[in-house]
Every structure is written in C-alpha cells, then in structure tokens.
Amino acid sequence: MFKRLYILIFILLQFIYPSDTEEYVLLISMDGFRYDYLNKANTPNFDLLIQSGVTSEALVPVFTSKTFPNHYSIATGMYAENHGLIANTFYAIDLRKPYAIKDRNAVENGEFYGGEPIWVTAERQGLITASYFWVGSEAVIKGHRPTYWKKYDHKLSFEARIDSVMSWFSYPTQRRPRLTLLYFHEPDWTGHTYGPNSPETISQIERMDSILGNLISKTINLSISSKLNIIIVSDHGMTDIYSENSIDLSTYTDLSNLKVTGAGPTVFISSESKKLLKKVYNDLKKINNADIYWKRNIPKRFHYQNHVRIPDLLIVANDGWSLMPLDHGSYNPKGDHGYDNQLDNMKAIFIANGPSFKSGYVRDEFENIHIYPLIAHILGINPFDKIDGDLEIVKDLLSN
Numbered sequence: 001m002f003k004r005l006y007i008l009i010f011i012l013l014q015f016i017y018p019s020d021t022e023e024y025v026l027l028i029s030m031d032g033f034r035y036d037y038l039n040k041a042n043t044p045n046f047d048l049l050i051q052s053g054v055t056s057e058a059l060v061p062v063f064t065s066k067t068f069p070n071h072y073s074i075a076t077g078m079y080a081e082n083h084g085l086i087a088n089t090f091y092a093i094d095l096r097k098p099y100a101i102k103d104r105n106a107v108e109n110g111e112f113y114g115g116e117p118i119w120v121t122a123e124r125q126g127l128i129t130a131s132y133f134w135v136g137s138e139a140v141i142k143g144h145r146p147t148y149w150k151k152y153d154h155k156l157s158f159e160a161r162i163d164s165v166m167s168w169f170s171y172p173t174q175r176r177p178r179l180t181l182l183y184f185h186e187p188d189w190t191g192h193t194y195g196p197n198s199p200e201t202i203s204q205i206e207r208m209d210s211i212l213g214n215l216i217s218k219t220i221n222l223s224i225s226s227k228l229n230i231i232i233v234s235d236h237g238m239t240d241i242y243s244e245n246s247i248d249l250s251t252y253t254d255l256s257n258l259k260v261t262g263a264g265p266t267v268f269i270s271s272e273s274k275k276l277l278k279k280v281y282n283d284l285k286k287i288n289n290a291d292i293y294w295k296r297n298i299p300k301r302f303h304y305q306n307h308v309r310i311p312d313l314l315i316v317a318n319d320g321w322s323l324m325p326l327d328h329g330s331y332n333p334k335g336d337h338g339y340d341n342q343l344d345n346m347k348a349i350f351i352a353n354g355p356s357f358k359s360g361y362v363r364d365e366f367e368n369i370h371i372y373p374l375i376a377h378i379l380g381i382n383p384f385d386k387i388d389g390d391l392e393i394v395k396d397l398l399s400n
Contacts, residue, residue, distance in 0.1 A: 023356060024228045025375050026165065027181045028215075029074070029134070030208055031067060032188025032337065033234035034196060035059065035347040035365075041205040045213035046351065049230070051360060053353030054397045058344075058365035061236045063302040064266050065346040066338045067188070068101055070235035070368060071135035075181075076115035077372025077389030079303035084114035085136075086309050089261055090268070094308050107152075110139040116384035118372050119146045122179050125381045130168045132161050133183035148177060158184055158211050166218045169228070176224070178379055184211065191238040195334035196345075229354030229378055233371065236337045239320050239345035243332060246322045247290060249315075253283035259311070260325045265338030267323045270311035277312050289318040301342070303388070319343050358399050370394045 035058035038046055062073045062080050064087055072085040080086050089100045092112060099106045106112060113136050119129040123144045130148035131137035137149045148168055161182060168177050187204040194200040212232070219225050241264075249255060249267065258280065259270045271277050284292045292315045298305050304314075317323050319339050339346055347365065356378045369389040376383040377391055377398070 022178070022227060023354070023378055024169070024177075024224050025179045025378055026169075026228060026230050027074075027134075027179070027371075027375065028230065028232045029071060029181075029183045030187065030232065030234050030349075031183070031185050032191050032236060032238050033205075033208070033349050034191075034237035034345065035349055036344075037187070037196075037201075037205050038349070040197075041202045041209070043205065043209040045209045045216065046232075049212070049216070049232075049353045050351055050362075053351060053359065054357045054361040054363070055352075056350045056363050056365050058347035059233060059350040060365055060367045061341045061346060061348055062368065063304050063341040064338050065236040065341045067235050068135050070348075071183075072113065072115075072117070074233060074235070074368045074371050075117040075119070075134060075136055077118075077369050077383065077387035078115045079369060079388050081304050081307045081310065082115060082386070082388060084307055084309055085112065086304075086307060087262065087266070087268070090309055091259065091261065091270075091311075092309050108138045110141045113139055113141050115386070117141060118375055119179060119181070120144045121376060121384055122379060122381055123147065127179065127379060127381065128175065128177045130165070130177040130180040132165060132181065134181040135183075137181065146177075146181075154185060158186075159214065162211070162215050162218060165215075166222065169219075169222050169224060179375065184208065188238070191335040192333045193335075195240050196238040197240065198334070201335075227355060229352065229356050231371070231375070232349065232351040233368065234348035235368075236341075236348055237344075237346045238335045238337050239339065239343070241320060241322060241333050241336045245289070245320055246324050247287060247317065248324045249284065249287075250325070252287060253280045255280075255325060261311070262323075263325055264322045264333070264336050265317050267315040267325050268311040269313040269315070281313060284313075284315065287315075289321045290323060291316050291318075316340060319345060352397065356398055358397060361397065363396060366393055374398075 061070045066088050068088045069080045069085050076083045091098050095111055099112050117136050120142050122129045129146040131146040132150050133152050137146050165180055165182050190201050190204040261268045370393045373383050373389045373391040374394050
C-alpha cells in the first residue's frame with residue numbers, strides 16, 4: 001500500500017514541478033522479464049507506472065535472444081553483427097580469443113566490444129554516468145568507463161543495488177550522474193529453473209514488482225525526483241523447455257573435429273575444412289525441429305551475417321526444443337531463450353515514466369536498438385553516427 005502511494009507521489013511530482021533542461025535517466029533491466037508476465041501476476045507498482053507513463057505491447061530483442069548481446073544492443077543501438085558481442089559465449093577469430101560471460105578477463109577486455117555504449121557517448125560529451133552491472137560497463141571502451149561502476153557480484157542484494165543508485169543520484173550536481181544503468185538478474189534465473197509459467201516465476205514477478213515499489217519510494221526523497229525519467233526494459237523473454245524435446249547432434253554427424261559452441265536454442269559450428277563443413281551441413285539438414293544455415297544464408301531479418309566472429313554454420317532450434325552438442329553437460333533448464341527473436345515467447349518489456357514521456361500511452365512493439373537514440377535525445381547528446389537505431393521510430397513516446 002505504501003509503495004503504491006510513493007509511486008503516486010512520484011507521478012504527481014512530474015506535474016507539480018516542471019522539468020528543466022537537466023533531465024536524468026535511470027535505465028533498469030529486469031533480466032528475462034517476458035512481455036506478457038504482467039498479465040500473469042499481481043503487479044500494482046508496474047500498473048501505476050504504466051498508467052501514467054508509456055509502454056509498448058512488447059520489446060523485440062536482437063538475435064540471438066540472449067542476455068549479453070541484447071544488453072549490449074540496448075546500450076549501443078546496434079545489432080549484434082555490428083557491435084560484435086554475438087553471443088554469451090563465442091570465439092572471436094579477429095582477436096584469437098574466447099569470450100565467455102564467466103571469464104573475468106574477457107568481460108573486462110574492451111577489445112571485444114564494438115560500437116559505442118550510451119555511457120561512452122555521454123562521457124565523451126562531458127556528462128557523468130553510472131552503471132550497476134550493465135553488460136560492457138566493466139571494460140574500458142574507446143578509453144572510457146562510466147564514472148561510477150561496479151564489478152559484477154551475483155550475490156549482492158537488489159536492495160543494496162538500489163541504495164547505491166540512490167546514493168549516486170544524491171551527489172552534488174557536479175558529481176551527480178545524468179545517466180545511470182541498473183541490472184537485476186531476475187526473473188530470468190527463476191524462469192530458467194522452474195519454467196516461465198510456474199508458480200515460482202509468478203511469485204518472482206510479484207517480488208520484482210515489490211522491488212520496483214521500493215525503488216520508486218526512494219526516488220521521492222531525491223532532489224532530482226521531478227527531473228528523473230525511469231525506463232524499465234528486459235533483454236528477452238522465456239519459453240518452456242521439456243527434456244523429451246532435445247536433439248542430440250552427435251547422432252546425426254561426427255562433431256569431434258569441429259569447433260562447436262553453444263547449446264540449447266542455438267549452436268555454432270566452424271572449421272577450416274570446407275569439405276568437412278559441407279558434410280556436416282548435409283548431415284544436419286535431416287534434423288526436424290531445427291534449421292541450419294550457412295553464414296551467408298542466415299535470414300536477413302536476424303541481422304546476423306556481417307561480422308567475422310559469426311561462425312560458418314548456425315543451427316537454430318524451434319521454440320521449446322534444445323540442441324545438445326558433444327559434451328554439453330548436465331544442465332537441463334525448464335525455461336530457456338535464445339531462439340528466433342521474432343517469436344512471441346522471446347519478446348521483452350518496455351515501460352517508461354518521467355517528464356520526457358507521455359502519460360497513459362501504449363504503442364505497438366519495437367526493436368530494442370531504438371532505446372539508445374531515445375536516451376541520447378533525452379540527455380541532449382549527439383548519438384554515435386553508426387547506430388542501427390532510429391529516434392523517429394520511438395519519437396511518439398515523448399511528451400513533446
């Protein structure tokens with residue numbers, strides 16, 4: 001009840017105190033929050049924010065619909081083929097180095113990250129930025145990190161993350177970040193473990209609603225409350241996985257002399273031997289419930305062809321099916337993502353509220369690459385000139 005009251009106060013402040021040119025942005029990611037989760041649970045805090053702000057029917061992730069490529073696409077306004085973070089785990093042939101989300105050396109190595117994240121764009125133009133666990137923010141990219149940033153610690157409580165963000169926003173003007181990014185790893189973890197339609201996931205959605213209420217209640221005490229734009233997104237959705245819907249690739253072809261990465265929704269195969277690749281391609285074409293593509297034939301709508309790191313062959317499973325390559329291990333999730341990004345189950349959320357946004361406005365879905373130019377516009381900075389995103393696509397969200 002009190003958290004709902006705080007959200008109403010936050011909303012009223014947007015009208016009572018007119019904003020000046022120094023607006024602020026808090027970009028929040030709730031990992032794996034599927035586009036329809038708000039219809040499955042009791043979410044009064046989300047509902048209030050939507051009623052007085054803007055939302056879309058869905059937010060479309062980039063391919064592959066995985067965590068790292070999509071957080072970095074949101075940050076850069078670029079498709080994966082242009083920013084180079086092509087998967088959670090991959091081999092960068094241009095650097096002759098592997099990248100993996102649990103490899104601290106790789107995660108903190110700016111060589112892997114192409115494009116220009118929004119915090120770099122802002123810092124280069126004299127703005128102070130902050131990041132609490134956003135993908136890429138732990139690396140020096142184009143000579144910059146956010147002014148304030150944290151090394152990822154999965155165990156750190158959501159409340160502690162919120163308190164740090166509020167502390168940053170409470171700094172004196174000359175030290176205060178104009179842009180802050182905040183990451184929560186739920187409800188993704190619960191969706192993987194129990195499935196997107198499980199009681200546990202519904203409970204986690206309601207917990208995230210409570211987390212949102214807590215966050216909003218703390219913004220009321222900020223001196224910048226009337227100037228703060230809050231944008232809530234997720235990186236992808238989640239689909240149900242069943243153990244009987246697994247495809248053992250090794251029963252179709254010999255994978256032992258190939259470089260094979262990935263599992264579940266997508267598998268990548270590469271080799272210096274074109275003859276071997278042709279044989280493997282022909283063998284794997286026999287698979288039902290999955291599609292295999294030569295790199296040159298990957299569908300244009302995936303925007304997933306034009307980077308040297310994308311391997312020779314790509315296999316994409318149908319929704320809910322899992323690809324099991326050699327030595328995959330014992331991980332058997334009940335929910336997963338990484339499939340065709342146009343599938344409804346892979347779609348995410350977008351909600352925004354603050355002085356820059358309309359009130360009570362709902363629009364159709366859009367791709368997450370358009371968030372970068374939207375934030376750049378609100379902050380009054382010039383966007384990087386090579387982005388794929390387009391402000392015109394989402395300009396209707398703005399109040400003027």
